[in-house]
Amino acid sequence: MNSWKMKEIIVMMMLAVACGVLYLGWSTLWLPISAIFGPVGSNWMFGIWVIASPLVAYIIQKPGAALIAEVVAAAVELFTGSHFGLSALLIGFAQGIGAEIAFALFGYRKFNTLTLILSGMFAAIGSMVYSLVVNGFAYYTTTTLLLTFSLQLVSGALLGGLLAKIIVDALVKTGTLNGYAIGRKRQKRDAA
Amino acid sequence: MQENVSPLARINPAIKLGALVYVMVLLIAAPTLRETIALLALAAIGLGCSGWSLLTLGKRVAPYLILFLLTFWMMAAFGKGSTELWSFGWFRVTEESISHAWLIATRMLAFVFLSLTFIATTDQTRFVMSLIHQCRLPDRLAYGFLAGIRFIPIFQQEIRTIRQARQVRQQQSIWPWQTFFAISLPLFTNSIIRSEQIAIAMEARGFRAERTYYVRPVVTQQDRLFFGLVCFGATLLRIVV
Known part of the structure; x- marks a missing residue:
């Protein structure tokens, strides 16, 4: 933790909290859709719930950022009294671990489209393990289960990883990120 | 999220969270509806001690009943099972899926009760302070x-x-x-x-790593007693029921 600058810690926390607030809005959108279309018809929306990890990890580019960001975003749901409550904390932890593994596999040196998409997918896997154990997904019919999982993987990759990449790249263009790992890399490349 | 005057509010937040998470783990491990309902009752007692008036309780719990129905419906209509009771479009309700739906929805409701108990009786700042001192x-x-x-x-x-x-x-x-x-x-x-x-x-303003604290949350005898009682009670329920 000592290698972190104060402003890196704060920006991680603020972005994670902002993601948490966005998750809340996304949940209200998700509830009616899931009732009508079931787990298969609603899980294309899944990816947004894991976006905090790739987003923050891509900006800070340090070990632990992905895990902490997702847990903090989940904590926001607890503090605001969302319907996921304490279980959001547990599932956030599962997703964060998954996302973190993707970056750890590359020794925290590669932060590109590939690792971001991978982290979204690994977060989906973490979430699946949790859902299987806690939410009784094992009781779904096999077709429903397989479709739900493949949808979550694709959604984690696109709405989690890829969208995070697009958003951060747009943020870099605004110049607000110049003081962070991602912005510095961009400046170095422009200078070269 | 703000603490109130209930006895639960005086418990060290980190210890309280530990005890509640232990009950959640037991809930996850409970394979039958009977055990889940017993633990739900325990969670309901916790919620009853949370210091909220009946009216506030009703207002806070009511939206979750919709979620309860939703969880129930998701599992009942999309769960696996062989004895078909009713089907319409892509919904297929079976005897087995209904019994699984009861289990999962009750577990979800117990989670909600535990979360509300925690939220009702915990101050954010005190919670984070106790995470610094008790969980490093x-x-x-x-x-x-x-x-x-x-x-x-x-x-x-x-x-x-x-x-x-x-x-x-x-x-x-x-x-x-x-x-x-x-x-x-x-x-x-x-x-x-x-x-x-x-x-x-x-x-x-001089914020740095080595700091001193005006208020330092400690673990008192009362906290230990609470932790022991909740864990013992929940485990007992799990074994006996």
């Missing part, structure tokens, strides 16, 4: 987190403003991720600018 959470992270959660209502207001601005300009998209992008980009830009200011302000 690095203090720079903890204070960063405290700064972050102060912004929850501000972010919520900001999202409303952005949405209204989009409405006025009739910028509607049928793709939810496009809307997400359009709302999150200004929100994130603002929060990055703000975090820079907060970090500078904290360092300018």
Whole structure:
């Protein structure tokens, strides 16, 4: 933790909290859709719930950022009294671990489209393990289960990883990120 | 989230969280409806001791009944089973899926009761402080987190403003991720600018790693008793029922 600058810690926390607030809005959108279309018809929306990890990890580019960001975003749901409550904390932890593994596999040196998409997918896997154990997904019919999982993987990759990449790249263009790992890399490349 | 005068509010928050998570783990491990209902009853007692009046309790719990029905419905209509009772379109309700639905929905409701018990009786700042002292959470992270959660209502207001601005300009998209992008980009830009200011302000006021504390949360005999009682009671319920 000592290698972190104060402003890196704060920006991680603020972005994670902002993601948490966005998750809340996304949940209200998700509830009616899931009732009508079931787990298969609603899980294309899944990816947004894991976006905090790739987003923050891509900006800070340090070990632990992905895990902490997702847990903090989940904590926001607890503090605001969302319907996921304490279980959001547990599932956030599962997703964060998954996302973190993707970056750890590359020794925290590669932060590109590939690792971001991978982290979204690994977060989906973490979430699946949790859902299987806690939410009784094992009781779904096999077709429903397989479709739900493949949808979550694709959604984690696109709405989690890829969208995070697009958003951060747009943020870099605004110049607000110049003081962070991602912005510095961009400046170095422009200078070269 | 604010603490009140209930006896549960005096318990050390980290210890309380530990005890509640232990009950959640037991709930996850409970394979039958009977055990789940017993633990749900325990969670309901906790909620009863949370110091909220009956009216507040009713208001806070009511929305979760919809969630209860939803969880029940999801499992009943999409769960596996062989004895078909009713089917319509892609919904297929079977005897087995209904019994699984009871289990999962009851577990979910017990989670909600535990979460509400925690939220009702815990002050955010005291919770984070006890995480620093009891769980060795690095203090720079903890204070960063405290700064972050102060912004929850501000972010919520900001999202409303952005949405209204989009409405006025009739910028509607049928793709939810496009809307997400359009709302999150200004929100994130603002929060990055703000975090820079907060970090500078904290360092300018001498915030650093080695610090002393005016109030230091401790684990008292009462906390140990509470932890022991909850864990013992929950385990007993799990074994006996």
